[in-house]
Amino acid sequence: MEYVVQAEKLVKTYGEGHNRVEVLKGLDLAVRPGELFAIMGPSGSGKTTLLNILGLVIEPTEGRLRLGGEDIYNGKRRDLQRLRRERIGFIFQFANLIPFLTARENVLLPLELIGVRGRQAVQKGMELLDYLEVADRAEHLPEQLSGGERQRVAIARALANEPRVILADEPTASLDSERGLSVMRLLRKLSSERGTAILVVTHDTRMIGEVDRVIRLIDGQVVDEVTESTAPSEQPVIQH
Amino acid sequence: MNLALKDINYHRFKFFSSVAGVSQLLMVVLAIGGIIRGVIYDSAIIITETGADLWVVEKGTLGPFAELSRMPEDYYHAIEVIPGVVEASPLVMAWEHVVRPPRPTPLMKFMYRNAVLGTKTMVEPGWMDVPMEQRFVVIGSKPGRIGGPPRIIAGRGIEADNYEIVADAKAGFQLGERVRLGYHDYTVVGLTNNMVGLTADPVIYTTLKEAQQILFRPDPDLLRDRRRRFQQQFAQAATIAPRLADGLAYQASTVAEDTHFINAIAVKLEPGTSPDAVAQEIGRWKRLEVYTAPQQVNLQLMGSNRLILLQLSLFRVVLVLIAGIIIGLIIYTFTLDKVKEIAVLKLLGTPGRRIYGMIFQQAILMGVLGTLLGGALELAIEPFFPRRVEATYGDIGQMLVAMTVVAVLASVLAVRRAMKVDAQSVLGT
Numbered sequence: 121m122e123y124v125v126q127a128e129k130l131v132k133t134y135g136e137g138h139n140r141v142e143v144l145k146g147l148d149l150a151v152r153p154g155e156l157f158a159i160m161g162p163s164g165s166g167k168t169t170l171l172n173i174l175g176l177v178i179e180p181t182e183g184r185l186r187l188g189g190e191d192i193y194n195g196k197r198r199d200l201q202r203l204r205r206e207r208i209g210f211i212f213q214f215a216n217l218i219p220f221l222t223a224r225e226n227v228l229l230p231l232e233l234i235g236v237r238g239r240q241a242v243q244k245g246m247e248l249l250d251y252l253e254v255a256d257r258a259e260h261l262p263e264q265l266s267g268g269e270r271q272r273v274a275i276a277r278a279l280a281n282e283p284r285v286i287l288a289d290e291p292t293a294s295l296d297s298e299r300g301l302s303v304m305r306l307l308r309k310l311s312s313e314r315g316t317a318i319l320v321v322t323h324d325t326r327m328i329g330e331v332d333r334v335i336r337l338i339d340g341q342v343v344d345e346v347t348e349s350t351a352p353s354e355q356p357v358i359q360h
Numbered sequence: 361m362n363l364a365l366k367d368i369n370y371h372r373f374k375f376f377s378s379v380a381g382v383s384q385l386l387m388v389v390l391a392i393g394g395i396i397r398g399v400i401y402d403s404a405i406i407i408t409e410t411g412a413d414l415w416v417v418e419k420g421t422l423g424p425f426a427e428l429s430r431m432p433e434d435y436y437h438a439i440e441v442i443p444g445v446v447e448a449s450p451l452v453m454a455w456e457h458v459v460r461p462p463r464p465t466p467l468m469k470f471m472y473r474n475a476v477l478g479t480k481t482m483v484e485p486g487w488m489d490v491p492m493e494q495r496f497v498v499i500g501s502k503p504g505r506i507g508g509p510p511r512i513i514a515g516r517g518i519e520a521d522n523y524e525i526v527a528d529a530k531a532g533f534q535l536g537e538r539v540r541l542g543y544h545d546y547t548v549v550g551l552t553n554n555m556v557g558l559t560a561d562p563v564i565y566t567t568l569k570e571a572q573q574i575l576f577r578p579d580p581d582l583l584r585d586r587r588r589r590f591q592q593q594f595a596q597a598a599t600i601a602p603r604l605a606d607g608l609a610y611q612a613s614t615v616a617e618d619t620h621f622i623n624a625i626a627v628k629l630e631p632g633t634s635p636d637a638v639a640q641e642i643g644r645w646k647r648l649e650v651y652t653a654p655q656q657v658n659l660q661l662m663g664s665n666r667l668i669l670l671q672l673s674l675f676r677v678v679l680v681l682i683a684g685i686i687i688g689l690i691i692y693t694f695t696l697d698k699v700k701e702i703a704v705l706k707l708l709g710t711p712g713r714r715i716y717g718m719i720f721q722q723a724i725l726m727g728v729l730g731t732l733l734g735g736a737l738e739l740a741i742e743p744f745f746p747r748r749v750e751a752t753y754g755d756i757g758q759m760l761v762a763m764t765v766v767a768v769l770a771s772v773l774a775v776r777r778a779m780k781v782d783a784q785s786v787l788g789t
Contacts, residue, residue, distance in 0.1 A: 175787065177787065204709040205708060205709020205710070210707055210787075212704075218701050220371070225361055228361065229361070
């Protein structure tokens with residue numbers, strides 16, 4: 121089966137000698153296209169490190185990482201920045217929109233970075249904002265948007281470069297439960313309609329019912345994996 | 361989309377208030393440049409406007425502007441016959457003054473009030489009450505020859521000895537006004553524009569003969585004393601030839617009253633004639649020193665004005681450096697405010713050159729806008745300076761180039777900070 125993201129025996133250590141800390145200990149992970157995948161775990165479990173490795177921000181100490189079937193660290197020197205802007209979308213806890221750009225310009229930025237400009241870019245940007253139901257806020261600055269609107273614009277930005285995978289870092293943490301659920305359902309819709317794999321790092325157990333698969337990390341290792349079919353319908357799958 | 365401009369638009373008050381601050385500093389830098397040019401211009405204006413190629417002065421002296429030079433009036437005839445010389449004009453020039461009622465400037469008044477209030481200032485109470493002695497440079501020349509009043513903006517020139525003067529407008533005289541100079545009253549018949557000496561004293565033009573009267577005529581008490589002494593010296597001769605002694609005493613007294621001196625001879629050469637060759641020819645003559653016009657200007661600039669020009673120039677350099685440091689610090693704080701956005705941009709895969717370019721562009725824009733605004737402010741305030749301040753568009757252009765370089769250098773610190781921003785700082789927070 122083809123995986124969008126495939127990590128094998130990922131190890132990440134920081135420091136040396138007595139100060140050496142192993143954050144990820146041979147972690148395996150595989151995400152299919154269109155899958156909504158949640159990563160949970162307590163603080164210090166290695167979620168952020170994993171997200172940084174999957175986002176090509178930091179390199180693993182050992183192990184293999186494939187993105188869209190391409191081996192990223194196979195000895196060849198790759199332009200990780202370029203891979204990031206072409207293949208990955210990011211959604212953050214606080215939207216992290218660029219404050220001096222309007223909603224439309226925030227969505228256009230990733231397009232411009234991959235060379236899509238002019239009318240084509242504007243049209244695509246507006247389509248995305250329309251798809252996320254914030255087209256009427258296109259010319260507003262982030263500070264003029266509500267938290268939910270900001271997160272929708274951030275999702276539109278993450279989709280702009282048509283990534284095969286979106287990494288979402290606590291996308292509902294700054295929202296109330298109703299808006300959080302709405303965002304999760306939106307991500308669910310995106311993954312199923314667009315075939316984009318979405319990896320969500322979250323502490324929010326209420327959202328688990330919306331995802332296809334959940335892994336739980338403790339001390340850099342996957343201790344539990346639950347798929348939609350194995351999860352009880354009303355109860356949270358994993359609790360801290 | 362230009363991130364630098366978008367960010368500036370978003371933080372426009374902060375950015376433009378910073379630009380306003382920088383522009384005021386650069387206004388001072390440009391004004392100092394204007395003051396330096398003003399000093400240079402004032403030092404050269406009489407020489408350049410006279411149009412003389414050579415200045416002939418007393419042997420061993422530096423010329424009429426930098427040192428006292430005296431020589432007989434008739435010398436100019438001998439110079440006029442030298443091949444290549446078109447005209448040799450005898451000139452008299454020296455400082456003279458008139459006493460006028462106090463006319464303090466608003467700044468002086470302000471400082472005076474400070475002094476009255478007990479604040480330490482450069483002006484002491486009482487200085488303001490002293491009648492103002494207005495100094496002039498009096499230049500006398502033969503009508504129709506070089507050295508007469510140029511740049512007449514009102515009235516007329518002087519055609520003959522008639523107790524008339526042409527004064528520079530800066531002196532504050534009106535046409536038709538009577539001015540007491542020496543022992544006579546002179547009528548102002550014309551006004552010139554910006555004709556001042558190297559100390560910025562306005563120039564008064566009159567005829568050679570009248571200038572000699574104003575500047576060289578001895579004090580009447582001194583003359584009376586001299587006549588008495590001559591008569592005593594010739595007293596013995598009076599016992600032998602009374603009528604001869606009286607005549608001799610009178611002649612001696614007349615010699616003492618003689619004012620037929622000049623300070624310089626302005627020489628105009630035929631086109632194509634080498635000034636150095638003619639200067640050499642005149643130099644061979646007895647007791648004369650010859651300077652070309654550029655040498656005369658240089659003597660003034662490198663003489664009495666040298667240190668003040670160097671001082672101002674150094675101060676100007678220091679201010680440019682300070683402007684650079686200020687721009688650097690402003691851009692650095694701007695960058696600190698954007699650390700999170702820079703991290704997001706990096707995470708989205710924005711090339712470094714675009715992020716650092718944003719910082720450079722903002723620094724350069726601040727330098728350029730600061731210079732243009734500073735230049736405009738400087739040009740606006742120039743007329744209010746008591747002395748000539750003359751910044752040019754060329755100065756502003758040079759400052760633009762300098763500030764662009766300074767801004768780029770100043771933003772290096774901010775760029776270094778931006779380079780240290782880690783993209784992973786936005787994940788997991």
